[in-house]
Amino acid sequence: MKRLLTMTLACAVGLAMLSFLGCSSEQKTEKAEKAEKAVVAAPAGDTVTVGIILPLSGGQAKFGEVEKKSFDMALDEINTAGGINGKKLVFMYEDDTGRPDVGRSAAEKLINKDKVVMLGGGYSSSVTFAVAGVAQQNRLPFLINTGSADKITEQGWEYIFRLNPPASEYPKAVESFLTEVVKPKSAAILFENSNFGTSSSKEFNETCQRLGIEVVLLEGYEHGGVDFKPLLVKVKEKNPDIVYMVSYLMDASLLMKQSKELQIMPKAFIGGGAGFTLPEFIENTGSAGNAVFSATLWYQTLPYPGAKEYYDKFVKLYDGPTEYHGAEAYAAAFVIADTLKRAKSFSAEDIRQALAETDMTTVFGPVKFKAYDTKTNQNDVATYMVQWIDGNLELVWPETHASKKYMYPIDWAAMWGK
Amino acid sequence: MKNRSWAQLIAPLILLAFPLFVDSDYYRHVVIMALMWVVIGSSWNLLAGFTGQVSFGHAIFFGIGAYSAGLLKMHLGLSPWWGMLLGGPMAMAIGFVIGWICFRLRGPYFALATIAVGEIFHLLFKYFNNFTGGMEGILIIQTFRSKLPYYFLALGLAGACVLTIILVMRSKWGYYFISIREDQDAAESMGISAFRYKSLSLMISSFFTGLAGAFYMNYMAFIDPEVVYSLHYISIMAILVGIIGGVGTIWGPAVGAFIMVLVQETFRSSIFGLAPDWVSEAHALVFGVLVMFVILFMANGVVGDWKKITHLFTGKKQAPSTNGSAA
Numbered sequence: 001m002k003r004l005l006t007m008t009l010a011c012a013v014g015l016a017m018l019s020f021l022g023c024s025s026e027q028k029t030e031k032a033e034k035a036e037k038a039v040v041a042a043p044a045g046d047t048v049t050v051g052i053i054l055p056l057s058g059g060q061a062k063f064g065e066v067e068k069k070s071f072d073m074a075l076d077e078i079n080t081a082g083g084i085n086g087k088k089l090v091f092m093y094e095d096d097t098g099r100p101d102v103g104r105s106a107a108e109k110l111i112n113k114d115k116v117v118m119l120g121g122g123y124s125s126s127v128t129f130a131v132a133g134v135a136q137q138n139r140l141p142f143l144i145n146t147g148s149a150d151k152i153t154e155q156g157w158e159y160i161f162r163l164n165p166p167a168s169e170y171p172k173a174v175e176s177f178l179t180e181v182v183k184p185k186s187a188a189i190l191f192e193n194s195n196f197g198t199s200s201s202k203e204f205n206e207t208c209q210r211l212g213i214e215v216v217l218l219e220g221y222e223h224g225g226v227d228f229k230p231l232l233v234k235v236k237e238k239n240p241d242i243v244y245m246v247s248y249l250m251d252a253s254l255l256m257k258q259s260k261e262l263q264i265m266p267k268a269f270i271g272g273g274a275g276f277t278l279p280e281f282i283e284n285t286g287s288a289g290n291a292v293f294s295a296t297l298w299y300q301t302l303p304y305p306g307a308k309e310y311y312d313k314f315v316k317l318y319d320g321p322t323e324y325h326g327a328e329a330y331a332a333a334f335v336i337a338d339t340l341k342r343a344k345s346f347s348a349e350d351i352r353q354a355l356a357e358t359d360m361t362t363v364f365g366p367v368k369f370k371a372y373d374t375k376t377n378q379n380d381v382a383t384y385m386v387q388w389i390d391g392n393l394e395l396v397w398p399e400t401h402a403s404k405k406y407m408y409p410i411d412w413a414a415m416w417g418k
Numbered sequence: 419m420k421n422r423s424w425a426q427l428i429a430p431l432i433l434l435a436f437p438l439f440v441d442s443d444y445y446r447h448v449v450i451m452a453l454m455w456v457v458i459g460s461s462w463n464l465l466a467g468f469t470g471q472v473s474f475g476h477a478i479f480f481g482i483g484a485y486s487a488g489l490l491k492m493h494l495g496l497s498p499w500w501g502m503l504l505g506g507p508m509a510m511a512i513g514f515v516i517g518w519i520c521f522r523l524r525g526p527y528f529a530l531a532t533i534a535v536g537e538i539f540h541l542l543f544k545y546f547n548n549f550t551g552g553m554e555g556i557l558i559i560q561t562f563r564s565k566l567p568y569y570f571l572a573l574g575l576a577g578a579c580v581l582t583i584i585l586v587m588r589s590k591w592g593y594y595f596i597s598i599r600e601d602q603d604a605a606e607s608m609g610i611s612a613f614r615y616k617s618l619s620l621m622i623s624s625f626f627t628g629l630a631g632a633f634y635m636n637y638m639a640f641i642d643p644e645v646v647y648s649l650h651y652i653s654i655m656a657i658l659v660g661i662i663g664g665v666g667t668i669w670g671p672a673v674g675a676f677i678m679v680l681v682q683e684t685f686r687s688s689i690f691g692l693a694p695d696w697v698s699e700a701h702a703l704v705f706g707v708l709v710m711f712v713i714l715f716m717a718n719g720v721v722g723d724w725k726k727i728t729h730l731f732t733g734k735k736q737a738p739s740t741n742g743s744a745a
Binding site for chain 2: 057094095097099100101102104105106108109111112113126129130133136137138149151155193194195197198199220222
């Protein structure tokens with residue numbers, strides 16, 4: 001009896017102390033920020049709040065982290081340079097934990113409770129899809145920086161804008177590399193059974209058919225597996241010229257490690273973005289990840305103004321490299337700032353108008369929202385191909401922008417040492 | 419006991435009047451989610467708490483309900499509201515078939531079977547992506563911009579579900595359910611068909627879970643197999659709602675649902691932005707601690723051990739517990 005009481009008390013005290021600790025360390029700023037946030041509803045205040053929805057916990061947290069750091073970095077620069085016409089820009093982050101229903105809650109909170117003037121972020125395709133639905137319904141502009149399922153910009157939603165290309169366009173550069181250099185006859189496509197994986201692989205399958213490449217294996221797998229050997233044995237049996245994989249980080253690393261163990265030696269391993277470009281990929285795989293190609297949307301040596309500076313600053317500030325996801329987020333922050341500066345007022349309609357008229361150059365390349373094919377408000381982005389060469393991610397295709405000559409053909413036996 | 423019957427009267431009134439006092443769409447959204455979990459938790463509790471058949475597969479029925487609504491829209495272009503009619507019966511039919519197969523197993527073996535069947539559904543809906551839309555999911559646009567229709571619909575569902583369970587538990591069926599929970603063989607020897615009454619319990623349970631699923635489709639407007647057939651976020655959450663509130667009590671899951679949804683939302687948003695950011699990063703941890711605390715100190719849940727809790731503060735001697743728990 002007494003023990004129970006003590007226990008409850010201890011817990012209560014513990015919790016209270018926690019909240020005090022939290023408060024006292026950040027009391028000033030938090031309170032100040034609260035006060036400012038309250039004013040945001042009326043644009044006369046001296047801050048402007050934009051809601052950013054990212055996966056900060058859960059399986060995609062690695063990507064969310066890179067993007068949040070980039071958003072923070074950009075925010076700092078924007079505010080140092082005078083903010084939004086003298087007003088301070090504030091990013092209010094919400095964690096979507098990688099789940100569409102949580103993303104929806106987060107969007108509801110930002111729109112209805114915090115009264116943000118617009119939304120940004122959006123990492124995974126399914127979460128972005130759900131959030132976009134909420135934004136469109138509430139008539140609040142939403143600038144997506146990563147969520148890439150094609151469908152998102154095919155709904156005719158006038159409040160939804162997308163900075164990154166749709167998933168189907170990620171392998172554009174891969175396509176020309178294949179026709180000009182590798183000239184494969186057969187391909188195996190492995191993809192994570194997710195929104196991004198399914199739509200990318202579907203598109204690559206069609207590309208292969210168009211190019212006359214026989215797809216000998218098209219198979220999805222469950223994300224988070226520990227043993228891909230049953231799948232890879234099938235690949236080895238079919239012995240395709242290229243293996244194309246759409247995977248997030250852990251699966252990407254494991255697929256390559258186990259391919260090395262099984263001595264699968266196609267002409268090329270090509271990743272469809274996402275996990276294959278993260279610095280952790282090469283740390284996890286070591287030599288198994290070497291010479292792997294990947295589609296990408298950005299590389300620091302590209303001749304976009306500020307690209308190299310962004311990369312160097314990020315490395316200096318956070319002590320680790322960044323890649324295309326970070327660049328997308330960094331660029332998105334500047335597009336948001338630019339839009340808010342040009343908007344006649346902070347009403348949703350004026351911001352939407354300003355966003356639609358965006359025409360600027362960012363570290364991620366030129367940004368302009370257009371309608372093409374069945375898509376609306378879609379930024380048209382060039383895609384590239386990178387390759388891991390001696391532990392470094394190098395831009396290899398198109399050759400006009402290359403930071404290093406691509407490594408092909410690849411002598412796997414010599415490299416893997418068997 | 420008197421206090422509790424007062425609470426039973428007042429709580430529904432407060433919920434009815436809630437949207438009159440709170441016009442923030444965000445808080446309404448949180449309560450709508452809690453009400454949806456009241457339905458799922460109470461349904462789970464009818465089967466697990468009262469009939470003693472612990473299910474780890476309630477996501478099946480939830481998913482069937484949600485997809486009934488979603489697929490109607492996707493293939494036939496019908497309003498997903500028709501799913502509210504179809505979702506319940508569909509889930510009930512699937513529930514019957516699953517029960518017919520799985521009720522040959524008892525206790526933990528039944529629980530394991532439900533996990534397996536749940537995962538089968540998860541994978542089937544992912545694999546047949548031509549029919550189900552696969553991982554690209556199904557997206558609709560909500561019918562109403564206002565939260566009010568959804569709020570009262572969710573409240574109505576929760577009310578109907580809890581009321582049905584009260585009526586069932588007062589009828590002969592309720593006694594049969596409990597006798598099966600306490601000792602299936604003894605019940606059979608008394609002439610109670612264990613299979614029939616376990617099936618009935620499962621069918622009522624799956625019917626309401628299916629309705630909750632159809633409601634989810636209409637309200638959340640986006641589903642994919644990962645969301646609605648999730649072992650973690652639906653099946654286990656249903657169990658947690660039951661355990662926190664009180665397994666084998668009428669009002670337990672209702673209380674549990676509010677606790678779980680509020681705790682989750684509070685911590686995810688860093689106590690509504692008052693606390694520093696790292697609080698939101700710890701929200702999964704808080705769940706774990708809460709569950710451990712309840713299991714260690716209040717094995718019958720908040721409602722089941724309510725006396726224990728009040729006695730802590732009034733200092734009265736603890737009455738011997740009469741509230742049997744199945745789990």
